[in-house]
């Protein structure tokens with residue numbers, strides 16, 4: 350075989366044919382969430398967390414509302430042991446929160462684990478051993494019975510140690526580690542053997558945790574394994590079925606979600622998916638998946654930035670900016686058609702109606718993000734994005750013809766800069782292109798109203814003062830008439846739009862005008878303290894721009910001659 354040769358691999362075996370129900374089910378409620386941040390997450394770090402870091406992360410996990418927290422492997426590491434002691438001695442475990450500790454089926458480690466828990470009022474003892482064919486044959490070199498014996502002996506030791514502390518509310522959990530690559534009949538057999546020792550009842554249920562230790566197959570395989578197990582395990586009403594998925598194929602969240610459809614009721618994971626290899630199941634993502642479907646996740650994820658800060662600082666692992674739901678860039682659209690659709694949908698979205706905004710699966714405000722970041726402009730953006738930014742930050746509402754005129758300039762500019770354009774630079778570009786305050790400029794004007802609007806306007810033209818008078822059905826047409834009479838130029842208003850301004854601008858009004866000047870189409874803009882002044886200045890801008898354009902074409906003709 351060559352080094353990259355798919356024939357090296359085999360598809361994972363499926364469970365036997367059975368009456369599969371999960372594809373027709375929908376999720377209706379949140380599972381019991383279990384944080385593995387302080388154990389599986391910690392065991393995947395280059396530098397495991399110190400006790401102080403564990404304390405900080407613990408507080409965050411509890412703040413989010415997770416009620417079952419795996420706090421470590423106290424028989425294996427001194428910081429884990431010390432952390433458990435701190436929790437107990439400093440009375441740090443709130444009412445309603447239960448801690449869990451992991452231990453392999455080895456007598457001295459079980460003993461040490463119970464020692465770490467002296468003084469606790471309730472806890473989950475989580476016992477595990479590996480069950481897959483590979484583990485049996487290549488790691489433990491044992492047959493099925495040998496592996497069952499390890500589990501049964503471990504279960505007995507746990508029961509015996511627990512019985513020495515009858516005042517404690519113990520709960521027992523067993524994981525056939527590597528469940529998803531274990532033959533399903535063997536997984537069932539070993540779990541039955543453990544239950545025979547623990548004798549769970551509906552009032553004192555044990556937890557059977559079925560880990561996708563290494564994700565080797567699609568999430569539908571995992572769902573089949575879980576449902577098959579649920580249908581065939583005895584004492585179902587005395588068992589809590591828990592799942593623990595890893596992300597080797599990128600499907601940890603999907604596998605957990607389908608496992609819930611398949612009958613699991615408890616999900617182990619970490620807050621942002623840190624964990625062995627590609628990580629554990631990401632609790633924030635799964636919880637937000639439920640939230641976005643109208644299901645209460647039972648966790649407070651309204652301040653994900655706080656979670657991100659604590660998790661990244663404690664683990665030393667940065668988060669991807671496109672991390673599902675909470676990444677820095679996930680509510681930002683650069684591409685033109687997305688920006689256009691977001692802008693239009695947001696305008697129509699009422700406060701009290703179901704969320705219906707294109708390209709935004711949830712309202713970013715729910716998790717403390719604002720609309721500031723929703724639309725950003727680069728060379729992939731169209732008129733929607735720049736229009737949104739000008740409206741949002743300056744209250745400028747561009748008429749459609751001005752959007753069409755400005756959009757290619759914005760695109761050229763962001764291509765030239767190879768980057769993002771701020772609303773400020775888009776505004777600057779608008780005025781630099783479509784406003785000219787010289788050589789013709791407005792000095793003063795007076796309006797008088799009779800049957801028609803009368804205008805007396807004082808201008809500065811190439812340094813000379815000019816006073817004109819005209820009549821029309823508005824200030825602009827009175828000015829046009831006066832100007833035509835004085836210059837003989839043919840000037841018509843093709844389109845016109847003005848409005849008052851909000852936002853950060855100093856001006857109170859803005860006007861856009863599209864003129865026909867001696868057959869030449871010119872678009873112009875101006876701002877001023879009132880709409881009449883802004884309109885007159887917009888026309889003056891248009892006349893100046895027409896003069897510039899005529900000057901440019903004269904010099905081109907002169908060059909051609």
Ligand SMILES: CC(=O)SCCNC(=O)CCNC(=O)[C@H](O)C(C)(C)COP(=O)(O)OP(=O)(O)OC[C@H]1O[C@@H](n2cnc3c(N)ncnc32)[C@H](O)[C@@H]1OP(=O)(O)O
Pocket residue numbers: 389392422424425426452453454455458477478479488489499526562
């Ligand atoms: C999928 C998971 O996340 S499982 C959790 C894994 N997490 C960890 O291992 C982190 C903490 N572990 C440790 O620090 C160490 O492994 C310790 C302290 C627990 C034990 O260390 P050591 O005694 O040196 O043993 P080591 O880790 O090499 O374990 C291998 C031995 O334990 C046996 N073993 C491994 N897992 C189990 C288990 N769940 N139950 C019983 N025996 C087990 C192996 O067969 C092997 O036995 P051998 O020594 O007779 O060959």
Ligand SMILES: CC(C)C(=O)C(=O)O
Pocket residue numbers: 389451477524526527558560561562563593595
């Ligand atoms: C110990 C078990 C639950 C585990 O972490 C795994 O199988 O991934």
Ligand SMILES: [Mg+2]
Pocket residue numbers: 389560562593595625
């Ligand atoms: Mg794991």
